[in-house]
Amino acid sequence: MSQSDQESLANDQDDYLSNEELRQALELLFFAYRDFTGEPDVILANDGFGRAHHRVIYFVKCNPGITVNRLLGILKITKQSLSRVLGQLVREDFILQQTDPGDRRRRTLVLTDKGNALESRLTGCQSARIGRAYKAAGVDAVRGFKAVLTQIINADDRARFTGGGPHTD
Amino acid sequence: MSQSDQESLANDQDDYLSNEELRQALELLFFAYRDFTGEPDVILANDGFGRAHHRVIYFVKCNPGITVNRLLGILKITKQSLSRVLGQLVREDFILQQTDPGDRRRRTLVLTDKGNALESRLTGCQSARIGRAYKAAGVDAVRGFKAVLTQIINADDRARFTGGGPHTD
DNA sequence: CATATATGTCAACAACACTGACTTAATTTT
DNA sequence: AAAATTAAGTCAGTGTTGTTGACATATATG
Incomplete structure (x- = not known):
């Protein structure tokens, strides 16, 4: 008996855990x-x-x-990958990079006015999309949406949402 | 008054539509x-x-x-991009490509046994992740999860989920 | 002073998307 | 039957985004 056959049998009782339901979730995530x-x-x-x-x-x-280091931890990419992108943003005056007075090895990053303007435009259209979806689906659906997405996230990053603040350690 | 200020004021009544709530949704989607x-x-x-x-x-x-054409419609990439990837999969015997007898311009695609085996492994770990999340969040949360994700999808592809079958036209 | 940390840089490479131009074969339209 | 359209494939060039590996510099910590 194949692995998927076993899963089918095991999940026949809970139809929201059936292979077809799970497959639909994969597609929803892809298209969304x-x-x-x-x-x-x-x-x-x-x-x-x-x-x-x-x-x-x-x-x-x-x-x-x-x-920079904390940003690398969030994005989970190499510093060489980040460097190319971050360097562009700093050179073109979207991000201001300053030496941390407390630990002069560190560079702190903040958005410039130009960076804030772009961020607003970008996040604006994504927020609008989510806002429309939230409104159409209703407040109860939103609760479920967040609960499932939170569980999909690996445990080590899940605390960022279940806990209090941003928590970027 | 900036655009985001306007949004803040407009959304102060519905806290599930506040900027902070929407921002959290963006992050949830990114990490998930x-x-x-x-x-x-x-x-x-x-x-x-x-x-x-x-x-x-x-x-x-x-x-x-x-x-091939219908696959392009789903993936929304160029045929040159698909060609590279699809060509590899056909050459390495993961996908069988045959001329459609009904319209000999068309090529129909099916997975070989080798392709099915790989698909099972890939979908298996994603299904397992979603299954764990569904089980942890509960059946009501799953309903909300699907409702919101469906609304996030562009209207033209949304029918794939609200309607009956796969609907790949 | 030695070591570790934070950051940056150079080079090479691969995956995956794009545009544009062109070809071949088969079907449909006129 | 000729013309136009459709399905698929190909060749060449480009750009973004990720990777590995090696190395350099400045700063902080032991």
Whole structure:
């Protein structure tokens, strides 16, 4: 008996855990993420940027004064990958990078006015999409949406949402 | 008054539509999608494949006999991008491509046994992740999860989920 | 002073998307 | 039957985003 056959039998009792239900979830995530990122990608392309720039701008906005190392921890990419993108954003005056007075090895990052303006445009269209979806689905659905998404996230990053603040350690 | 200030005022009445709530949704989607795709990426790398191969294998599995054009419509990438990935999968015997007898311009795609085996492994770990999340969050949360994700998807693809069958036109 | 940490940089490489131009084969339309 | 359209494939070039590995510099900590 194959693994998937076993799963079918095991899940026959709970139809919300059936293979078909799970398969639908995979597709929902694929299409939702594709469309969720589609609009910002167009805006970014105008400035010669990509999705990676968006992520950096977003997390600097939410964590003003964040250091490069902490940003790497959130994004989980190599410093060489971040460096290319971050360097562009700093050179083109979207992000201000300053030496941390407390520990002069560290560089703190904040958005410039230019960076804030771009961040607003990017997050604006994503927020609008989510807002429309939230409104159409209703407040109870939103609770479920967040509960399931939180559980999908790996345990080590889940605390960022179940706990209190941003928690970027 | 800035755009975001206007939004704040407009949304102060519904706290589930506040800027902070929407911002949290953006992050949930980012982290959930990152971790959702993390495990399959490792498996794919063993075969020298990437996420694009996964998507092709997945949609061929769910739509056996699908044509190249319909696959392009689902993935929304260029035929040159698909060609590279699909060509590899056909050459390495994960996908069987045959001329459609009804319209000999068309090529129909199905997974080989080898392709089915890989698909099971890939979808298996994603299904397991979703299954755990569903079980932990509960059946009511799942209903909300699907309702919100469906609304996030662009209207033209939303019918794939609100309606009956796969509907890949 | 030695070691560890934070950051940056150079080089090479791979996956995956894009545009644009062109070809071949088969079907449909006129 | 000729013309137009559709389905699929190919070649060439480009850009974003990630990777590994090696190395450099400044600062902090032991």
